[in-house]
Amino acid sequence: MLSIKDLLEGYRIREFSPVEVTKEYLQRAKRAESLNAFIEITEETAMYQAEIAEARWSMGQAGKLEGIPLSYKDNIYVKGIPATSGSIIDRQFVPTENAPVIQDLQNEGAVMIGKTNMHEFAFGITNNNPFYGPARNPWNLDYISGGSSGGSAVSVAANLSAASIGTDTGGSIRIPASCCGLIGLKPTHGLINNSGTTLISWSLDHIGPIAKNTTDLAFVMEAMTDTSYSCDNTSLKGWRIGVPSNYFTERMEPKIEEVYRNTLNKLEKLGALLIEVEIPxxxxxxxxxxxxxxxxxGYVHKEKIARHLEKYGEDVKAVMESSSSIRAIDYISALRRKELITADFNRLFNEIDMIVTPTLPALPKPIGEEVVQISGEPEHLFNCLIRYTSYFNLTGHPAISIPAGLTDEKLPVGVQFVGGRLSEQRLISAAAAFEKHYLEDFFDMREEQTLNFQKT
Structure with a gap:
C-alpha cells in the first residue's frame, strides 16, 4: 500500500489523481464493514474535497496533505458532520464549526474519509462500544483494537485511511497504536489546540496522529503544527536513553518484557547509551x-448527566455518577500535585535525551474480556492498559508508541519513547532510526495481514 509520501509524489507527477485514490479508499472502507472502524463514512464530503485537491494540484497550489485520505475520531468536530463521540446521547449533535485541528488539515488539502468508532465519550481503552459495536483488531477480529481511538487505529492498520487523528487522555492514541501495530504520537500538551472536541479533561487531553510509519506521521504533524519534522536519522550514537528502574519495568506479561529488553539491546546497537533512571x-x-x-x-458533561444519565453505557455511566463525589479540595490538590510531579519529571531530561518504556503491560485481549492475569494476580484491563501511558498525560510530555515485535499469535507489541517538552522532533528521529534498522520485516507482515483481510 502506498505511503503518504508515495501518494503525494504520485499526484505531483500525475501518475494518479486524488479523485481516483479517494474512490479506492472509500471502496475499501465500505468493504471492510466487519472491522467496524467507522461510525460514518463521509463519501460525499470526501469526493468534494478530492475534486478540490485535484484542481489545486493542477494549479500548482497543493498543500502539505493535498488529496491525502484521513479519518477523524468522532469526538473531533467537523462542520456539518455529526460528532456522536460514540454515544447515542450526541447522535444528533452536528457541529457548526470545524475544530482548529480539522481546519488546519483542511487548509492543507486533507480529504476526510470518515468519522471513526471510539469508546463512548473516549472514557475507555477497549473500544467495545455498547451502541456502535466494537472496532475490531485487523490482526485478529476477535481481539480489541485498543481505545479510546480504536476506530482510528483500525482504519489505518487496514489501509482504510492513510492516517488518522485521535485524542489521548490516558493513553488513547498510544494504546490502539500498540494494539494494532502502528505509530501513535501524543504530542506535548497544548502543542495542538484541543478545542472543538468533546473533551474528557482539558488538563489531560491531547490531540495527535496515528500513522503507518514515521514519515507519514511527520507529514501529518507538519500539517497540524506548521513545523517541519525530519525522518532522516539513522543512528542514535551518543543518545542518552533513560531506562526506568521502577514501575515501568514491573508487572508485565513475559512477551512484553522480552520485546522490551530486545528493544533496549537494539537501541544500544544503534549507538545509544542506556542510563537507569527513577521516575518520580x-x-x-x-x-x-x-x-x-x-x-x-463531570463538569464537561454536567448538562448531559442531569438530563440523560440513563442513556450512557454502563461503564461510562458509573464514571459520570462518581464525578460528583470528588471534593473541590481534592481536585485543587490534584492540580497542585500535577504541577510538582511535572517539574520533578522534567528535571530528568537534564541528564538524558529520552526515556523508553513498554507501551502496555499486556497484549491485546479478546473483546469482552475485562480482567487480565499477570503473575497470577488479577487486574482490571482498564487499569492495566493505562499503567504505562497515563503518567505522561499528567506531566504533558510528548510520547510516541512504535511497534517493536510480534508474538507467535501475530499480536503486535509496542514500545514507548518519551521526551522532554516540545521534543517531538527528537522522538520522531529516534523512532525513524529504529524503524529503518528493525521494522522492515514487521511492516511487510502488517502489509500481508492487510492484504489477507481485504481478500476475505
Missing part, C-alpha cells in the same frame, strides 16, 4: 490522573 512520584500519579479526569469530565 509514579505510584501516586494514577490516582491523581483519575481524579482530574473524572472531576473535569
Amino acid at each position: 512520584h509514579v505510584e501516586e500519579a494514577s490516582s491523581i490522573t483519575f481524579s482530574l479526569a473524572v472531576a473535569e469530565a
